[in-house]
Amino acid sequence: MVFQTLRYLWSPTFSAAEPNNGENPMVSNKSMLKDFLASIATMTGDLSNITAPPFVLDPKSVVEIPAFWAENPALFVSPALSEEPAERALAILRSFLAGIKSQCYMGHSEEEGVKKPLNAFLGELFLAQWEDKKLGNTYLVSEQVSHHPPITACRVWNPKHGVIAEGYNRQKITFSMGSVRIGSTGFALKSLEKYDEHYLLPLPDFKVKGVLSGAPYPEIGGDWYIPSTNGYMSKITFTGGKGLLGGGKKHEFSASLYKENEGESQPLYTIKGCWNTEFVIRDERKGKDVEVFSVVEQLKHLPELKLPPIEEMDPWESRRAWADTMAAIKRNDFRGTSQAKGFLEQGQRDMRKEEQKNGTKWQPVFFKNSNSHEIAQKLMAKLPGADFESTRNATNGVWLFDPEAYDKAQKPFHPDVEPDNVKAGGERRYSQVRESSRGSISSQSRTSRDFGRENINGTTASRTSIDSRQFHDSDVEENVGAKDHGRAGEIDAVEKDVGQQAKKDHNNVPGGRPEPATHQLQRKEEQVESGVEDLSLREKVAVEDMLRDKYASSS
Template sequence: MGRKKGTAKSTWASFLKSIASFNGDLASMTAPPFILSKTSLVEYSAYWTEHPELFVAPAKEQDPEKRALAVLKWFLSTLKQQYSSRSEKLGSEKKPLNPFLGELFLGHWEHETAGTTELVSEQVSHHPPVTAYSIFNKKHGVKLQGYNGQKASFASMTITVKQVGLATLHIDAFDEDYLITLPALHIEGLVYGTPYVELERSTIIQSSSGYLAKIEYAGKGWLSGKKNCFTATLQKTGSKEILYTVSGQWIDTFTIKKGKTEVDSFSHKDHPTTPLNISLLENQDPLESRRAWAKVAAAIDEGDYEKTGLEKSKIENAQRELRKKEKEDGSPWEQRYFTSKERNDTVDKLLEVAAKHMVASGVSAVTLDDPSKTNGLWVFDEQKYEDVKSGKRDEVLKAAVKSVEEATAKAPVTIAQEIPLVDRE
């Protein structure tokens, strides 16, 4: 077994001491291996739909106002899974594995009333790192798709993460779209060695039917004394009238009010998550996340930091060689399920509607991130998906998998003393 570099407590204290005066991009910082998670960022897409019944609920509402409220309730119910569930399971927030280009995470949820909901998640860009995803339920005609990346920095003993990208929700029955922006966040608790996520600033959900939800996030303060708090409002676009207010803690419980009257509530204790079904490891595609990172995950479980670094370096060095070869050959990697676009008409229209309302309310308008930050605007390619399912792309996919496997087998091993917080060339 490889060497373990001291106890977690002593190593964490040493790490904090070394970065006490650090400010800047995390790409130049390393961290103790024991804070490394065995979960890749490409898996995080699944956290959108661990409550499938809430995901499809808007499709059952005939009234557009109630649909908009149902979408807001579903979105708020996802925040705990997206930003807190890992720290609860592991004792504190861990650094996820940085996905390699082409990495996949595929699965589906089976729910008594919601039926089957499918997940397709793919790492579509490595520099900058971007994950794209599509989650769809054909029975109820609900589809979520989006893409996101992160830009992390460190200052005053706090890690701040700006998320770039967006998500859109479509409901077939009403030909209705919702634009969802992503919250900024920072990591609290570093000084105590128990990091956790706190959301900040605000996000919106704009519907094509003319409703705008605004969510304001707040951390633990002198008044509330509670962490992970939020307040949300739902309005008719262009109107100052507040139709509904929602408030509480996104990790615990929140209430929905119309005026001063409580009309609904949600508690995570009363809504257990639905497990995601994925193929057995031996049946997965070699590019699927858990199969690809299996040896790294096993080393992390064993607490073998040296082996963790060695196995991780094989994958990373292989990817560098593949990118170098692709550049030399003039044949860039082809994404399996997604396509990059310069414009997205649906998003542009919803942003325009939201901007008019927010400017009229004296609030800074939401703008789309520069596409260069994500290598374009990523959309789920239905034709690619069908071609993969029908076997039309079998030969192309086999060749891509073979190139990754051969590069990994030949990749040199790099012995790293610590784990970079952000991968760098």
């Protein structure tokens, strides 16, 4: 398996920076995509940490996904604008369905296909807002609160209309039969303060199909529910991808809204259509269609998501922390992507070692861990097959937004250390092989600016000082990676061990065929689960270093 991976990484068909001339890069790199998939086809367990080529990666992080919950603020607050309970429940269902496309495609067009977002690092933040004079501002806070297992917690709220959506998600990626499966564990709760109503929104699992053809697309299947505290229930049945030869459509679904005490055989509203194009809402009591909702049209008129300029962001905010990596991905530059990504990830590994040595534990900024959530537990009990206790155990507890911490938080959020483990007062020496969006950052160059925001209740908080490091260019450093962190001996040993293990596996299997999961890979999964991060990623570090050396010698 390791040799298959190396064959992919060293494929002579790969160019460090290939222009795609406007076409889907997955189509233009189809042969290399198949090599990559072949290299992971025999692996088991979570594939989230597998290194992927730039044309597969999305220049966004996992922590940005919650932004798609409220990308249309008018739809987001619409449930609070009706005094009729059934209409509010319908508005919740409509808003959920309208947001599926952007969540699955990460805001990309269908022509661009599905891409893998960057794995969020522990403590990563995404802070943004939508501004609207009529609707009032809608705010977003997303934070990576756990790394083993990886968990993203978020809150989206509009103080003017009292609409709040919050929750957390543990995502797991697996590969089987030519499809990539994205599984989610956690919950999302949407609340209307004025009516004291709560709705438990599903976090549907989905498959990425069409991967082998170079035109990947997401598909959801099965039945999913939206229970509420006001006695209404929505059921959504996703049938897309089934029976295509018999006239079925991709992304197709049907839904019904009914009173719990009357059952789904007596729906108040039904909805049919495709979540990527349009769907029709029918009032079954009146026996007529009441709305044709165009997903395509509403996506053309989305308001701008407001973020501060990158130089005003906190070092832990996603767009600043991943700036070099994101720029390299957009250039389709594997070497630059690997260098920038590896530099930050190595800093995170070092940080975890220091915490283990010092007996300390990472503390989130805006969220806290709890053992219970009364409302979510009651709503989850209404769902077939759902188990609150299992969900809580799989996510190491329940992650709740902390309003008091939000009101008190000031930038810099972690004044003593940055995501790549550069300490306050220390100097960073790192730059890209090609032009970067930020270049080298000196920890000693600091100025202060103001950043105003509203607190959780909509009142104006004190304007807080932020760390706005000055970005500048610097000389190129060719050797960035594990060997530059004093681990050359370790890597040499790993390379030797990897080769010996592959040979051993080959010789011990009848017919010389490698078994689906080697002992080495099994140990790797066990190490990941136990949190021994530096050991679980040894193969990855070795492969990435060999790749860096290859391109350093050929550039």
